[in-house]
Amino acid sequence: MSKSDPVSDIGGAEELGGRPSIVSARMPWIHDGRPWEDIRADLIALKSEDYDWRGGRIPIYVYYDDDELLSVSREAYNLYFSENALGRNAFPSLVRMEEDLVKWSLALFNAPAGADGSFTSGGTESIFLALKTARTQFRATVSKSIRPAVVLPRTAHPAFDKAAYCLEIDVVRVDVGTDLRVDVDRLEAAIDDRTLMVVGSAPCYPYGVYDSISTLGKIARARGVWFHVDACLGGFLAPFARDEGFSVPEFDFSIPGVTSLSADLHKHGFCARGSSVVLYRSASIKVHQAFRFDDWPRGTYSTETFLGSRPGGSVASAWAVSQYLGRAGYRRLARKTMEAKLRLVRGVESITGLQVLYPSDLSIVLYRSVDSCVDINAVGDCLTEQGWFVGRSREPMALHFAVNAVHAPVVERYLSDLERSVKQVRASGKTGRRNDLTY
Numbered sequence: 001m002s003k004s005d006p007v008s009d010i011g012g013a014e015e016l017g018g019r020p021s022i023v024s025a026r027m028p029w030i031h032d033g034r035p036w037e038d039i040r041a042d043l044i045a046l047k048s049e050d051y052d053w054r055g056g057r058i059p060i061y062v063y064y065d066d067d068e069l070l071s072v073s074r075e076a077y078n079l080y081f082s083e084n085a086l087g088r089n090a091f092p093s094l095v096r097m098e099e100d101l102v103k104w105s106l107a108l109f110n111a112p113a114g115a116d117g118s119f120t121s122g123g124t125e126s127i128f129l130a131l132k133t134a135r136t137q138f139r140a141t142v143s144k145s146i147r148p149a150v151v152l153p154r155t156a157h158p159a160f161d162k163a164a165y166c167l168e169i170d171v172v173r174v175d176v177g178t179d180l181r182v183d184v185d186r187l188e189a190a191i192d193d194r195t196l197m198v199v200g201s202a203p204c205y206p207y208g209v210y211d212s213i214s215t216l217g218k219i220a221r222a223r224g225v226w227f228h229v230d231a232c233l234g235g236f237l238a239p240f241a242r243d244e245g246f247s248v249p250e251f252d253f254s255i256p257g258v259t260s261l262s263a264d265l266h267k268h269g270f271c272a273r274g275s276s277v278v279l280y281r282s283a284s285i286k287v288h289q290a291f292r293f294d295d296w297p298r299g300t301y302s303t304e305t306f307l308g309s310r311p312g313g314s315v316a317s318a319w320a321v322s323q324y325l326g327r328a329g330y331r332r333l334a335r336k337t338m339e340a341k342l343r344l345v346r347g348v349e350s351i352t353g354l355q356v357l358y359p360s361d362l363s364i365v366l367y368r369s370v371d372s373c374v375d376i377n378a379v380g381d382c383l384t385e386q387g388w389f390v391g392r393s394r395e396p397m398a399l400h401f402a403v404n405a406v407h408a409p410v411v412e413r414y415l416s417d418l419e420r421s422v423k424q425v426r427a428s429g430k431t432g433r434r435n436d437l438t439y
C-alpha cells in the first residue's frame with residue numbers, strides 16, 4: 001500500500017534529518033518518561049502505517065482542500081487547545097462562538113424565527129440529542145409509560161440505533177423503493193401511537209440518496225409526529241452546490257413538517273473533527289434537550305449537550321473556518337466536489353462491466369459490476385493493492401466513494417487504476433473479500 005506523507009502531516013520534516021524512526025515505546029507503563037523528540041519520531045513513524053488521506057487515497061473520513069485552509073483550522077484549534085467548552089462561565093468566548101455557529105446554520109437551513117439549536121461533537125451526538133429531546137417531550141406530553149419507537153428508512157445511519165439503544169426507544173426500519181428513497185407509504189403505515197419520531201436522510205450514507213423530505217414532512221404534519229432530517233453528511237454541501245447550479249432536492253426547515261435537523265461541520269463544513277449542529281424549529285422544543293441534576297454536593301450540574309468536558313478547539317476551528325471560507329469559499333469547494341464527482345461518475349460509466357447506481361443526489365458514488373466475469377470485491381482488492389482505501393457496500397455488492405475536494409486532483413489516477421483492476425480481475429477470474437465490517 002502506498003504510504004502517506006506522515007512528515008508533512010505533522011510538520012518540521014527537516015528536523016528529523018531522515019533518521020529512521022523505531023516505534024519502540026508504546027507501553028503505557030513506561031516509567032521514566034521519554035524525550036519529546038523520540039516520541040514525535042515515533043508518532044511520525046506510526047502515521048506512516050496509515051493510508052494517504054492527503055493524496056486523496058481514502059474515500060471517506062477526511063475532508064481536505066489545501067494547506068492554507070487546514071492551517072486556519074489548526075491554528076484556531078490550537079489557540080483554544082486548552083479551553084474547555086463545559087465552562088460556559090469561565091469561557092464566554094466559546095459560548096459566543098457556538099451561538100454564532102448555530103445562528104449561521106439556522107439561517108443556512110431556512111429556519112423560522114424562534115428556532116434554536118446546539119453545537120455538538122458530531123453527527124452521532126446531534127442524532128442522540130434529537131432523539132433524547134423528542135423522548136423527553138414525548139414523556140412530558142404523551143406518556144411516561146409507553147415505550148416509544150422511531151420510524152426510520154432502512155438506509156438511515158446506525159447512529160439512530162445506537163442512540164435508541166441507550167434511550168430505550170424501539171427502532172422500526174422501513175424499506176426503500178426502487179428509487180432507493182424510503183417507501184413513504186410503508187413509512188406512513190408504520191406510524192402508530194408509540195411513534196415519537198420519523199426520520200428522513202438528506203442524503204443517506206449507503207446510497208447518497210435523499211429521501212422524499214417534502215412528502216415525509218406532509219405525513220409528519222398530518223399525523224402530528226416529530227420529523228427529523230439527517231443532513232449530517234450533505235448539510236454543509238447542499239446549499240452551496242445549489243448556489244452553483246447543481247440540482248439538489250429540498251430538505252430543510254423551508255419544508256413545514258421538519259421539526260429538527262442535524263448537519264456536520266466536520267464533514268463538508270471542512271472544520272476540525274468534533275463539530276456538528278442539531279437544530280430545532282422552535283426554542284420551546286429545545287428546552288427538552290438539557291440535562292439538569294441538583295442532588296450533588298457541588299451544586300446544580302446542567303449541560304445542554306451529551307458531553308461534559310468538550311474541546312474548545314473544535315468550536316474555535318468551526319468558527320474560524322466558516323468565516324474564512326464564507327459563502328464564496330463554500331461555493332468554490334462545492335463546485336470542486338461536485339465536478340470531481342461528475343468526472344468520477346463519467347469515468348466509471350466508461351469502464352466496460354461497471355455500472356453506477358442512480359439516483360446519486362449529491363457527492364456519493366456507488367458502482368457495481370454488471371459483468372459476471374468481474375467480481376466487484378476482487379476489483380476492490382486490486383485497488384487496495386494499489387494503495388487505495390476502498391469503501392465497500394453489501395446491499396448491493398458495490399464499491400462506495402464519498403467525494404470531497406481532496407479527491408479532485410486524483411480522480412483520473414483512480415479511474416486508470418480502476419480500469420486496470422477490472423481488466424486484471426476479468427483476466428484472472430478472481431473473487432474478492434466481502435464487506436462484513438465497514439468501520
Ligand SMILES: Cc1ncc(COP(=O)(O)O)c(C=O)c1O
Nearest residue numbers: 122123124157159204205232233
Ligand atoms: C447521514 C449520516 N448521518 C450521521 C452520521 C454520523 O456522523 P458522525 O460519524 O460524525 O458521528 C454520518 C456519518 O457518516 C452520516 O453519513
